Amino acid sequence: VCRYKDFHLFIFPSANIIERAKALKYLVIFIFSLLFFNLMCIFAMSNENTTKTINKEHSMQYPTILEYVKAIQDAGNNLDKLAHLTPVLDDHGEPYHSSGAFAVVFKMQDKSTGKYYALKCFTEEQEGRSDAYRQIAEELDMIEYPYIISVKYIEKEVCIDCQCEEDKFPVLLMDWVDGDTMEAYIAANYHNQSSMSMLCYRFGKMAAWLRTQSFAHGDLKSDNIIVRPDGSLALVDYDGMFVPSMKGRKSPTKGTKNFSHPLRTVDDFDETIDDFSLASIALALKAISLNSTLLDLYGKSDRLLFSEEDYRNPSKSKVISALQELMCNKDLCTLYSLFMLALAKKELSLCSYMLFVGEKPIQPQSIEDLSTKATEEELKDAYIDDRGVKYSKDGRKLLKAPTTLSGTYSIKKTTEIICDRAFFDCLNLTSISIPNSVKVIGEWAFAGCSLLSSIDIPNSVISIGNIAFAGCLSLKYISIPESVICLNGNPFGDCEGEIECLSANFIYEDDVLFNKDKSEIISFRNQEIESYIIPDSVTSIGDGAFSSCSSLRSLVIPDSVVNIKGNPFCHWKGKLECLSASFIYEDNVLFNMDKSKLISFRNQEAKSFIIPDGVKSIGNRAFDYCYSLISISIPNSVTSIGDESFIDCSSLSNLVIPNSVTSIGAWAFDGCKSLRSFVIPDSVTSIGYGAFSYCSSLSSLVIPDSVTCIGFGAFEGCSSLRDIVIPNSVNDIEDRAFEGCNFPDNLKQELISTCTVEK
Numbered sequence: 001v002c003r004y005k006d007f008h009l010f011i012f013p014s015a016n017i018i019e020r021a022k023a024l025k026y027l028v029i030f031i032f033s034l035l036f037f038n039l040m041c042i043f044a045m046s047n048e049n050t051t052k053t054i055n056k057e058h059s060m061q062y063p064t065i066l067e068y069v070k071a072i073q074d075a076g077n078n079l080d081k082l083a084h085l086t087p088v089l090d091d092h093g094e095p096y097h098s099s100g101a102f103a104v105v106f107k108m109q110d111k112s113t114g115k116y117y118a119l120k121c122f123t124e125e126q127e128g129r130s131d132a133y134r135q136i137a138e139e140l141d142m143i144e145y146p147y148i149i150s151v152k153y154i155e156k157e158v159c160i161d162c163q164c165e166e167d168k169f170p171v172l173l174m175d176w177v178d179g180d181t182m183e184a185y186i187a188a189n190y191h192n193q194s195s196m197s198m199l200c201y202r203f204g205k206m207a208a209w210l211r212t213q214s215f216a217h218g219d220l221k222s223d224n225i226i227v228r229p230d231g232s233l234a235l236v237d238y239d240g241m242f243v244p245s246m247k248g249r250k251s252p253t254k255g256t257k258n259f260s261h262p263l264r265t266v267d268d269f270d271e272t273i274d275d276f277s278l279a280s281i282a283l284a285l286k287a288i289s290l291n292s293t294l295l296d297l298y299g300k301s302d303r304l305l306f307s308e309e310d311y312r313n314p315s316k317s318k319v320i321s322a323l324q325e326l327m328c329n330k331d332l333c334t335l336y337s338l339f340m341l342a343l344a345k346k347e348l349s350l351c352s353y354m355l356f357v358g359e360k361p362i363q364p365q366s367i368e369d370l371s372t373k374a375t376e377e378e379l380k381d382a383y384i385d386d387r388g389v390k391y392s393k394d395g396r397k398l399l400k401a402p403t404t405l406s407g408t409y410s411i412k413k414t415t416e417i418i419c420d421r422a423f424f425d426c427l428n429l430t431s432i433s434i435p436n437s438v439k440v441i442g443e444w445a446f447a448g449c450s451l452l453s454s455i456d457i458p459n460s461v462i463s464i465g466n467i468a469f470a471g472c473l474s475l476k477y478i479s480i481p482e483s484v485i486c487l488n489g490n491p492f493g494d495c496e497g498e499i500e501c502l503s504a505n506f507i508y509e510d511d512v513l514f515n516k517d518k519s520e521i522i523s524f525r526n527q528e529i530e531s532y533i534i535p536d537s538v539t540s541i542g543d544g545a546f547s548s549c550s551s552l553r554s555l556v557i558p559d560s561v562v563n564i565k566g567n568p569f570c571h572w573k574g575k576l577e578c579l580s581a582s583f584i585y586e587d588n589v590l591f592n593m594d595k596s597k598l599i600s601f602r603n604q605e606a607k608s609f610i611i612p613d614g615v616k617s618i619g620n621r622a623f624d625y626c627y628s629l630i631s632i633s634i635p636n637s638v639t640s641i642g643d644e645s646f647i648d649c650s651s652l653s654n655l656v657i658p659n660s661v662t663s664i665g666a667w668a669f670d671g672c673k674s675l676r677s678f679v680i681p682d683s684v685t686s687i688g689y690g691a692f693s694y695c696s697s698l699s700s701l702v703i704p705d706s707v708t709c710i711g712f713g714a715f716e717g718c719s720s721l722r723d724i725v726i727p728n729s730v731n732d733i734e735d736r737a738f739e740g741c742n743f744p745d746n747l748k749q750e751l752i753s754t755c756t757v758e759k
Contacts, residue, residue, distance in 0.1 A: 201283040258306065331358030450471060529551060559580050601622055608630060621645060639662055647670045683706060724741075
């Protein structure tokens with residue numbers, strides 16, 4: 001190296017000739033040293049690139065997805081040991097398949113047994129994959145448990161005609177698991193508290209079981225967990241799995257960033273690598289089951305609630321802060337503690353595995369199976385008794401009573417389900433006898449039975465639907481029996497009779513019905529007080545909770561409320577104030593936090609309204625009974641119109657639905673009797689139950705080619721409807737879809753070709 005002192009002497013001429021010569025010598029040495037160093041670096045890089053090129057040339061090349069699809073189409077000739085399997089074809093006649101980062105999976109069937117399999121074919125080389133899967137297969141072969149599926153790694157199994165050096169490639173054979181990924185299941189069910197509570201409980205049991213095992217999945221996330229049709233769980237994708245024989249090796253993955261510990265490395269590879277993911281997912285599921293709005297606010301396509309940034313900076317995390325409001329739930333507190341410990345320690349070896357298993361939801365599996373919908377097939381094959389009441393063929397469901405039913409009626413003793421709207425508007429029904437075989441009472445089941453004065457709900461009933469007894473003005477007393485564990489919405493709106501609650505699953509005090517822990521208001525029934533303070537324990541307000549509270553003049557939504565179901569304030573004209581940061585209330589309209597959902601329109605005197613741009617959904621019953629509303633403008637941002645969203649807007653005559661709307665909910669425009677014409681946009685694929693029922697001024701209608709199904713009672717009671725066009729695309733017209741319309745009764749048979757029906 002060139003010493004600073006000598007170099008300094010060379011630069012300044014004041015130094016003598018000997019000193020300058022000495023400095024020059026060191027400078028020359030420095031320059032040659034620098035050149036030598038650069039040459040060595042170039043040589044080293046060249047050697048490394050040569051090595052990489054050689055390794056690349058010797059690494060195995062794999063077929064593309066299209067090449068695999070072509071080969072699997074002729075599986076009998078292109079598979080070796082598995083030649084007896086045949087591919088399951090999709091709607092386009094191609095092998096049904098899904099693809100990921102390194103592989104494509106085909107659904108196969110052994111037609112001799114009827115059993116289905118998943119055949120995983122690889123599109124990229126992964127170092128050590130064959131050895132790893134052999135060890136994984138050996139470990140899992142000794143385990144018989146529904147969470148785990150069998151796997152078998154087979155070398156040189158599928159023959160591919162491609163440009164690769166090899167023509168035979170390995171496959172992984174697994175049992176096929178029917179169901180949805182947890183990610184898809186949550187997206188479809190996160191507003192269903194009972195479904196989410198049961199999912200959380202089942203995941204907790206699986207987490208507890210996993211923590212007792214000597215292996216670990218290695219990459220737990222919501223799309224690597226399958227929810228079977230019966231609700232049970234299964235783990236898939238074992239690429240990152242650890243088994244005891246792998247101890248001391250590096251992990252093939254660090255997990256998925258929004259589900260794994262932020263400090264996890266490839267050196268973390270033992271039976272504890274799932275601990276943090278289990279704690280994170282369990283906490284997220286419990287939080288969503290208690291407050292589904294959290295998923296709307298913080299959920300993304302690549303995570304449930306928590307992101308890597310939340311893990312790295314928990315003190316600044318908005319979602320972790322939001323959990324503080326749910327700490328009154330003991331199971332959430334436990335899971336929160338596990339999550340924080342796992343975040344600090346990266347594993348949970350100090351804790352009991354049983355901490356993952358919370359209290360089993362009271363909601364039994366049977367409620368999920370007891371559908372209150374009356375299907376077209378059930379109505380078609382219905383048994384009709386001597387009073388004109390329709391029952392399902394097997395006698396389990398009471399489907400529909402005629403509106404002319406009067407006096408006293410006794411439901412048959414084999415009945416388990418009273419369907420939605422079964423006795424709706426039976427104006428002359430005075431008394432009903434319900435046998436102790438009945439388990440579920442559907443939505444609107446007895447709504448509008450204004451003369452009904454006597455009903456005894458038996459101790460067999462476990463669920464009562466929303467608005468079940470609304471408008472039962474003569475009913476003086478209702479008892480909620482001990483057996484009831486689920487009240488969907490407010491079953492007792494517009495029903496002023498006395499309520500007695502015998503069920504330990506609810507609290508009824510001061511004429512207000514709460515859930516078990518008083519975190520949700522179900523029904524406010526005090527018809528005398530003018531103001532009410534919602535307790536701090538309340539985080540959720542149920543659909544229709546304050547419906548028809550005629551004496552209540554003002555109400556404040558406190559900052560503790562983070563979840564509002566449906567429209568709690570329909571039929572209530574008092575002054576509303578909102579202190580919760582989870583919602584926006586302006587100009588008498590209640591929105592969610594980002595104004596993407598319109599929850600409640602409360603300007604009862606308005607004749608017109610323009611929905612703001614940016615609103616994506618119109619909530620259930622949002623414009624319920626806005627009698628003065630004549631016209632409404634819906635922006636292109638709206639994609640969905642909720643159930644009963646414009647029900648009984650009797651003056652509404654001017655309405656255009658934009659092409660952005662893809663779904664129209666059940667009974668959405670029921671009773672809009674001033675609506676004369678309506679254009680259903682091409683974007684709509686289905687028309688819900690009773691969507692336009694009793695739109696008595698509706699005279700003509702064109703159904704677009706996009707519609708494939710017209711729901712039960714969709715246009716029932718549209719007495720002015722004379723002209724209608726049904727396109728080729730419609731393949732299902734459900735019962736009573738056009739009952740009471742002025743065209744031939746055989747209209748529903750005209751499905752094969754486009755037709756115009758005139759009176």
